[in-house]
Amino acid sequence: xxxxxxxxxxxxxxxxxxxxxxxxxxxxxxxxxxxxxxxxxxxxxxxxxxxxxxxxxxxxxxxxxxxxxxxxxxxxxxxxxxxxxxxxxxxxxxxxx
Numbered sequence: 001x002x003x004x005x006x007x008x009x010x011x012x013x014x015x016x017x018x019x020x021x022x023x024x025x026x027x028x029x030x031x032x033x034x035x036x037x038x039x040x041x042x043x044x045x046x047x048x049x050x051x052x053x054x055x056x057x058x059x060x061x062x063x064x065x066x067x068x069x070x071x072x073x074x075x076x077x078x079x080x081x082x083x084x085x086x087x088x089x090x091x092x093x094x095x096x097x
Contacts, residue, residue: 015047022088029090035070041082042068048086056085
């Protein structure tokens with residue numbers, strides 16, 4: 001019997017349109033775990049092209065990879081710049097019940 005090989009899962013491969021990206025970010029934000037949301041922003045940035053995001057935000061590509069890994073606590077202005085470059089925005093609304 002041959003040895004099985006597996007390809008690591010990368011959700012960035014499925015983020016190929018605006019609606020999917022928005023729903024992905026909404027789900028991550030609704031989890032109420034900042035690290036998960038930051039990592040989701042990083043995943044979307046990778047899916048859309050980290051080099052282009054770095055250029056548009058005037059932030060270093062490698063620094064963005066690190067900041068958006070979910071293992072760091074990036075400044076809110078960094079996250080907001082990336083979201084702007086991605087063409088999405090955060091909104092505030094009262095909790096629904």
